[in-house]
Amino acid sequence: MLIDWFTVVVQIINFLILLFLLHRFLYRPILKTIDKRQAQMEARWRSAQDEKDKAEVEAQAHRQAQQELQEQREQILAAAQAEAQEARRTQLQAVRQDIQQKRQEWQRALADEQQSLLADLQQQFGHQVMSIVRQILQDLADTSLEQQAIRVFQQKLHDLDDETRQAIADTFANPDQTITIQTALDLSESSRESLCQTLQETHLVNGQVIQFDRSSDVLFGIRLQNDAYDLTWNADDYLKDLEKALSQPTPATDPHPSAHHDP
Amino acid sequence: MNITPDSIIFWQSGFIKVNATLVFSWLTMLILVLISMRVTRQLSVRPEQMSRWQHSLEVIIETLRSQISDASLQAAEPFLPFIGTLFLFIATANFLEIVPGVSSPAGSLSTAAALAICVFFAVPFFGIRNRGLGSYLKHYIEPTPLMLPFNIISEVSRTVSLAVRLFGNVMSTSLLVAILLSIMPLFFPIVMEAFGLLVGLIQAYVFAVLSMVYIASDMRSQKRAKADET
Known part of the structure; x- marks a missing residue:
């Protein structure tokens, strides 16, 4: 007989004992360890996920702050450019006015000088002409x-x-x-x-x-x-009249009557 | 040559006898329990502090759990001790056969019958725990009471087939190795021993998976019946 029933019974008991022992010393501790590790991994995963979410929120806030900074920078830059443009325009205006004033003064001085020079020239010319004429008349008098x-x-x-x-x-x-x-x-x-x-x-x-x-x-x-x-x-009276007339200054004329240019 | 280790009797008193099957079964149990106790005494949760033994046991347990889940299509934890113990006992017993002078207890029809009887009772145990005694017993007379003898025969026959399959395969492998050892003592028996280890592992796997399938199919049939009722 291949089956020994005593052995069968003992083997059933052996198997049940082994089942109990392995359940006590193998499956339960190992499964508990695996579950604990799994829980830790899930906790780490959740923590990492939370950190990732937090990092994404911070990154978003950082991006937003960066964008606001960029906008502020652009606004400040635009304001500075406008201010610089205004200052440049004002200074240019002042410089132009200054130049215009100096040019007018220079033109006036030049006209005065020209007038003075012309007057001197006329006076000298008159005296010279008169002395020549007088000399001629003296020479011709008979x-x-x-x-x-x-x-x-x-x-x-x-x-x-x-x-x-x-x-x-x-x-x-x-x-x-x-x-x-x-x-x-x-x-x-x-x-x-x-x-x-x-x-x-x-x-x-x-x-x-x-x-x-x-x-x-x-x-x-x-x-x-x-x-x-x-x-x-x-005849000397005529000559004096002529001399007087020559000595009269020529009315001043503006050399650049319309010399006014806006830039 | 002994076909079964039951015939190797070390001590006997009346009908009580200590044969090789029992001795090597105890040896197998001792090895499994000692290793388990030794390893699980210093379990570590952190992977970098785990020992190689812990790694190995965790791999085995995880593999068993995934196999049970695949076969039963439900959570493996309730079945793991029973199915896992079947697999580990048979596999370890078959591995012991590589030691000279040791016979696998699984090669005993008594051991195979004992394990099959355990499965025979485990099927209704899990079924009753899952649904209750009345509902479980009711499925024997479904779809008609005429099916009661056939269902009982089915339960018995698959238990017998489970036992005989394990016994036949392990015993035949042992016999084959023994015969080849007597015919060709060099080289070839080593290959056959390795083949025997593979066959032993496969038989352990087949026995455990079939047990799980029997249990799971019984539970699935109950679930199907419950679904039909609703």
């Missing part, structure tokens, strides 16, 4: 020219209007005063008589003493004078 001057003077006496003539006659009316006729050259007798005659004809002189005199002041012409009045026709 009897015939003197005669011509006397004729012109006589014609002017004739051409006087009545009012002027009366005023001159009134001044010459005092018989105590001496009437002097000055010329640059000594007049001939005939010329003196001719002049006296003209004065009589024009009723400027009426019996007063007429004295002829030579004067270097009279360049080319005749001067009729007493203490109260002086009637002269003299």
Whole structure:
């Protein structure tokens, strides 16, 4: 018989004992250890997951803060740029105004200097021209020219209007005063008589003493004078008028009347 | 040559006898219990502090648990001690056969019958624990009471087949090795011993998985019946 029932019973008992012992010393401790390890791993996993979530939240907050910083930076940069632009514009405006003012001052100074230079030039030119003309007239003065001057003077006496003539006659009316006729050259007798005659004809002189005199002041012409009045026709007067006219400063003109440029 | 280690009797008093099957079974039990006690005394949760023995046992237990889960399609913890003990006992007993002079207790039909009887009773044990006595007994007369003898025969026959399969395979392997050892004493028996180890492991696995399948199929049939009722 292959089956020994005593052995079967004992083996069943052996198996149950072994089942109990292994359950006591093997399965329970091992399973408990495995479960504990599994629980620890899950706890670690949860912790890691929590840390990851926390890190993601922090990363998100960090990204947001970074973005806000970037926006603030851009705003500050834009404000600084605007401020710098405004400052630049203001300074440019001030510099332009300064330059404009200096340019106007410079132009004024230049115009004044130009005017002064031109005036000096005109004055010098006038003096020079006058001295030349005087020299020419002195060189040309002779009897015939003197005669011509006397004729012109006589014609002017004739051409006087009545009012002027009366005023001159009134001044010459005092018989105590001496009437002097000055010329640059000594007049001939005939010329003196001719002049006296003209004065009589024009009723400027009426019996007063007429004295002829030579004067270097009279360049080319005749001067009729007493203490109260002086009637002269003299080329020197023309020359003085011309000299005076030349000496008059030319009205200042703005070299850059519309020299105003905005940048 | 002894076909079964039951026939090797060391001590006998009446019907009480101590044969090789019992002795080597105790040896197997002693080895398993001692290793378990030694290893589980210093268990460590942290992987870097685990011993190699702890690693090995955890691998075995985890493998058993996953196999039970795959076969039963439910949580393995309630079945692990029973199925695990079946596997470890048979596998260790078969491994012991490599030691000269030691015969595997699993090669005894008495041992195989004892284990099969344990399975025979474990099936209703887990079934009753899962659903209750009445509901469990009811499934024997389903779908009709006419099926009662067939269901009983089915239960008995699969228990017998479980025992005979284990006994036949282990005994035949032992016999084969012994015969080859007598015919060709050099080299070939070593290969056959290695083959014997593989066959022993496979038989342990087959016995344990089949036991689990019997238990699980019984529980599944109860679940199906419960689902049909609702």
